[in-house]
Amino acid sequence: MRWGLVGASRIASSYMIDALRAQDGADVVAVLSSDAARGRDFAGTHGIAHSFTDLDALLTEADVDAVYISTTNEKHHRQAMASIAAGKHVLCEKPLAMTLVDAGEMVRAAAARGVVFATNHHLRNAGSHLAIKALIDGGRIGNVLSARVFHAVNLPEHLRGWRINDAAAGGGVIPDIVVHDADTIRFHLSEDPVDVIAKAGTSGLGEGVEDSVMSVWSMPSGAMVQTHESFTHAFAGTGIEFHGTKGSIFARNVMTQQPTGEIWLVDESGRHDITFDSHNLYHRSMGLFHGAVKGTGRPSADGPDGVKSLAVALAVSEAAQTGQTVSVDYGGF
Numbered sequence: 316m317r318w319g320l321v322g323a324s325r326i327a328s329s330y331m332i333d334a335l336r337a338q339d340g341a342d343v344v345a346v347l348s349s350d351a352a353r354g355r356d357f358a359g360t361h362g363i364a365h366s367f368t369d370l371d372a373l374l375t376e377a378d379v380d381a382v383y384i385s386t387t388n389e390k391h392h393r394q395a396m397a398s399i400a401a402g403k404h405v406l407c408e409k410p411l412a413m414t415l416v417d418a419g420e421m422v423r424a425a426a427a428r429g430v431v432f433a434t435n436h437h438l439r440n441a442g443s444h445l446a447i448k449a450l451i452d453g454g455r456i457g458n459v460l461s462a463r464v465f466h467a468v469n470l471p472e473h474l475r476g477w478r479i480n481d482a483a484a485g486g487g488v489i490p491d492i493v494v495h496d497a498d499t500i501r502f503h504l505s506e507d508p509v510d511v512i513a514k515a516g517t518s519g520l521g522e523g524v525e526d527s528v529m530s531v532w533s534m535p536s537g538a539m540v541q542t543h544e545s546f547t548h549a550f551a552g553t554g555i556e557f558h559g560t561k562g563s564i565f566a567r568n569v570m571t572q573q574p575t576g577e578i579w580l581v582d583e584s585g586r587h588d589i590t591f592d593s594h595n596l597y598h599r600s601m602g603l604f605h606g607a608v609k610g611t612g613r614p615s616a617d618g619p620d621g622v623k624s625l626a627v628a629l630a631v632s633e634a635a636q637t638g639q640t641v642s643v644d645y646g647g648f
């Protein structure tokens with residue numbers, strides 16, 4: 316499978332080129348950058364044969380089967396629609412788009428064109444999260460009453476640019492991190508938030524966009540979810556907890572791109588440390604994507620998953636702006 320990179324991004328160079336090339340028979344053969352010199356440098360650094368500044372040229376000349384879109388968020392929709400129209404399979408970064416309508420259009424277009432479309436939500440691929448889901452699905456904590464997500468991090472200096480100062484490019488902690496937490500909660504609980512309340516603000520980094528948010532979500536089962544996302548917390552650490560009628564699951568340092576962390580379960584019989592696999596998150600998700608293209612299974616997080624995580628993030632944003640409880644609109648998904 317021949318991949319084209321749409322966007323000469325850090326996530327591509329740090330994680331995704333390696334994950335794509337780790338798949339049998341796959342290579343990365345082209346990259347698109349808006350800046351010809353940066354594109355050439357990027358291609359040279361990563362051993363990519365061709366660089367382009369025009370997406371249509373990449374789609375028609377590079378003979379790629381699939382594209383990985385990792386430009387800033389406001390570009391995803393246009394680039395995905397062009398790629399789908401050209402018959403390419405699409406792995407798109409989160410958030411899929413700036414609006415629910417655009418995200419839905421992308422996913423419906425891919426289905427109509429018969430190409431695989433996936434969202435790059437990495438956390439559900441982590442050994443830690445797979446172990447937590449197995450505990451919940453296996454009934455180890457009974458009925459889930461509540462969940463808490465701790466995802467307040469110290470945004471590294473090199474990632475600060477558009478994320479902290481460019482709302483038009485999709486900056487802000489809500490589009491950046493709440494989407495991942497929404498996907499992770501949906502993955503664990505196998506249900507979609509009904510409504511949300513939230514407060515957001517700045518705490519040292521945001522310039523015209525929020526850098527911190529807390530929210531509470533109601534789930535159809537009656538479970539309540541509490542989340543905290545931030546760019547400004549140097550020492551908080553990350554984590555997730557699920558509390559049920561028969562036990563509680565505690566996980567620390569698992570809301571990360573690395574296969575790290577610690578999980579323990581507490582129930583009537585005491586504390587139980589939980590072991591889990593330490594495979595590369597992105598390698599696993601790319602394996603599932605390649606399988607989906609071959610017709611064996613589905614991507615880790617598909618198009619509707621990306622629409623739904625965006626829907627929750629948009630509801631959190633609206634709730635924070637209005638101070639009202641906001642019903643989550645999934646746009647028909």
Ligand code: NDP
Nearest residue numbers: 322323324325326348349350385386387388408409435437
């Ligand atoms: P970057 O800021 O690294 O890249 C975004 C765009 O910025 C690139 O497409 C590139 O434009 C331009 N750019 C990159 N490096 C430079 C530079 N040195 N100078 C000037 N411009 C530059 O973004 P990220 O990689 O952090 O994020 C990209 C997307 O991936 C976002 O949608 C984000 O939400 C998502 N993401 C997802 C993660 C996940 O785990 N799923 C993790 C991190 C990000 P051009 O292509 O035109 O050259």
